[in-house]
Amino acid sequence: MDKEQIFNEVVGIIKDYVKDPSRLENVNMETSILEDLKVNSARLVDIIIAFEDTFDVEIEDDDADNIRTIGDAVNYIAGKVGTDQAVK
Amino acid sequence: MGNDIVDRRAVDAAGKSRDARFVRRVLTDQEDRACRQSVDPDQYLWVAWAARETAYKAMAKSWPDISASPRRYQPVFDDSIGGQNLRGVVQTPKTPVYILVMIRADYIHCIGQTRQSPEHLVWGVERLFAQPDPAGNHDPDRQSAVVRRAAATRVAACIKLPAADVGIRRRQDQVSRQILPPGVYIRGVYSEIDISLSHHGRFAAYAFSIS
Known part of the structure; x- marks a missing residue:
């Protein structure tokens, strides 16, 4: 799985928690999950759990704490599943 | 404050x-056990959550990069005041945050601040919608707009100004470009009034301090 696939999977997971779909129109690696997509903090916990299930990884509390943007999630998961290809 | x-x-x-x-991602192991044994596990969970989130918001104003991990925040409650309110303190990665939790049939609201008990803060809760949205899709922009207007009106009343003179909006740090918590503007000028806004589902809430 390359980073572009991870990016698409990550956005696919997060979109279920975004109440205003228009906020996803220009989503990119710098997009803040809380500030830009208006996901609330409790739902971010659900998203981390969904990442664990989808990518079959375990995300420690300290690592989850550092996931604030889409790019943080993609890069972290890429590191866990073993790819370093850039998102186009 | 938060x-x-x-x-x-x-x-x-x-x-x-x-x-x-x-x-398990929110509560400590001890709290997890207590939650499962509680007569109202949902209330236990959300009181603990609101306390942590309040403390995090209060801390993040001074330390924007502070950990947001719930388990790094440890609330301890003092139920001696009885009734539907709980007083307590949240140990954080930095300094303690003193909290007051209002437990109501429809919502749980927590206010808190560093240094002292938060009883002197001004706070309010607004009901935005009569019924819960089964899909959970209440518009967050509308929720934000309503709570900002309500808070601005209350601030204006406290400082004896027309409501139109007070605005609440988010700022951006000019160096880091980081989005900062909402601030109070009086006639367009940023003020030092410390304010915190929140919303969830049918409700929006605010708290502020005018010293």
Whole structure:
């Protein structure tokens, strides 16, 4: 799985928690999950759990704490599943 | 200072204490056991959540990069005041935050601040919608707009100005470009009034301090 696939999977997971779909129109690696997509903090916990299930990884509390943007999630998961290809 | 509100009947809150993985990411092992033995596990969970979130918001104003990990925040409650309110303190990665939790049939609202008990803060809760949205899709922009207007009106009343003279909006740090918490503007000028806004489901809440 390359980073572009991870990016698409990550956005696919997060979109279920975004109440205003228009906020996803220009989503990119710098997009803040809380500030830009208006996901609330409790739902971010659900998203981390969904990442664990989808990518079959375990995300420690300290690592989850550092996931604030889409790019943080993609890069972290890429590191866990073993790819370093850039998102186009 | 910070505040947080949880709509107890929101689709993403009611029954959430049965989500064991969510609970384990939020509560300590000891709290997890106490939650499961509680007569109202959902209330236990969301009181603990609101306390932590309030403390995090209060801390993040001074330390924007402070950990947001719930388990790094440890609330301890003092139920001696009885009734529907709980007083307590949250140990954080930095300094303690003193909190007051209002437990109501429809919502849980927590206010808190560093240095002293938060009883002197001004706070309010606004009901935005009569019924919970079964899909959980209450518009966050509308929620934000309503709570800002309500808070601005209350601030204006406290400082004896027309409501139109007070505005609340987010700022951006000019160096880091980081989005900062909402600030109070009086006739367009940023003021030092410390304010915190929150919304969830049918409710929006605010708290502020005018020293």
